[in-house]
Amino acid sequence: MATSIATPAVELHNVTKNYGNVQALKGISLTIEQGEVVAVLGPNGVGKSTSIALMLGIRRASLGSVTLFGENPRLANHRKHIGVMLQESGVPETLKVRELVELFGRFHDNPMLTSEAIKMAGLEDKANTRLGRLSGGQKQRVYFALALVGNPDVLFLDEPTTGLDVEARRGFWDQINHQVAQGKTIILTTHNLEEADALARRVVVINQGQIIADGTPDEIKSHVGGKHVRFRVHNMTAQELDALVGTRSLHLMGNKFEIYTREPEALLATLFRQGAELSDLEVVGAGLEEAFLSLTGN
């Protein structure tokens, strides 16, 4: 009950943002409640980073209102409850990791111990290293420590795993999920659909400055409605199969065929009628990737 009357973590109401003659956001409204884990998804340059910049108070809405815990994020003091990992942000190269994390802890009322944040980001052995001597991946960890150290209620993660290798990315996801387990509100932008699927309970898709979909990853996927039908066929060639399935997309994956279709039943009926001998048959729902492509019309 208490949560239902709590102030939303973030609220955008009819927000428009213009850069000169370019309209980056075209009247979007979005409410993110406390405790939600939301992925803001979209191709590059469609308003994703702009919406985050507005939520953080880095930029001002041209029209409409933006609030952070019911308050104006443009005022510095209202940003005490948030931790931010920002794309294209830099840190002074001559400071040491420990000094910078300590500084960011002091921006908040109840920070973690600096050493704790450094440990959570996996930087114990780099604590006394100057930032200028870190690799890109290590710097990314520093940004994560900076976001965490204040013990914020909301974590903003702008493209948090860009430039990380697969292993580092998984490790990072574990850390995020650890934060989720503690009930933190998390707002992340990504163009990596696997990431949105792995972390978020809610996906907001932005394209051309508008929110074109908002729901759970499963709901977003169901927008597509199509299925992948995969099988091996023993008595037909690719050409015969191609003629049979007509306009539907046919891929050869290893020694299996994969067909994407909105009517898997009809497709299978046709195949069986033609006497196709199938094995290893699978019918699976389309992923977030296909949903995304279909939603953004690419």
Added chain:
Amino acid sequence: MTTFSSEHIAQPSPTILTTHRKAAPWGYFFYCEVLKIFRNPPAVLFGIAFPTLFFLIFGFSLNAAYAPTILASYAAYGAFIVSFQTFSISLATERALGWNKLLRTTSMSSALYLGSKLLVIILTGVISMLLLFAVAAFSGKVHMGLLVWAQLLGMMVIGMIPLSLLGLFLGFLGSANLTLALSTILTLLLSFASGLWMPLSFLPDLIQKIAPYLPSYHLGQLAWNTVGSPSGDGHLWLHLLILIAYAAGFAVLAAWAFIRDENKNFA
């Protein structure tokens, strides 16, 4: 099944060690700013070491009668280079890095950011001068009353204000490369043409005519008049007033550049 869930619930929730205090980051921010300057070799070399080094070379090789003039010139030079060049480069570099953008997501306001940086710059200038004063006094080359030393330091701190406003303007004007190039060239030209390196009377007529229009010349005049150097013209208060007028003008320029950057990147 039940054991799994009960085990799950029984697990202590991950504890996070927190320290409880009200956010008051300025002291630590100030400390980090000082670290940044002292870990930056060009800032230490040009702003802090050079004035003293020049004094060691020229103050010791020339006639002792010139020592107070040389001291005053290098005090002004140190104050000038730190408040103008070190400050503008530091601001422009941090803008290019996106450091000020990251800070804007924190509870630190732009006013506190700039105010803290300005204070640290003035502190750096004071350190540069105190080092110079210590060498000049303890080597026995310059004999002045304590009040004169204090007055010289005070005058230079006041003089740093208009020049750091000019540094603020240059720091927000354009790219880091532009600021780096402009501030380096301007520091060299202005120091030279204001007579901070060698007395104006040794310089060509043209430069002597241009000098009174340069803010750094008035900074030099503050210093020379304070120590009673023959390079001074005896009008300490006039130069102080001119520097205040410069401060007002540079404040307008700085505000213009700052607001322009705000409108471009943060509006």
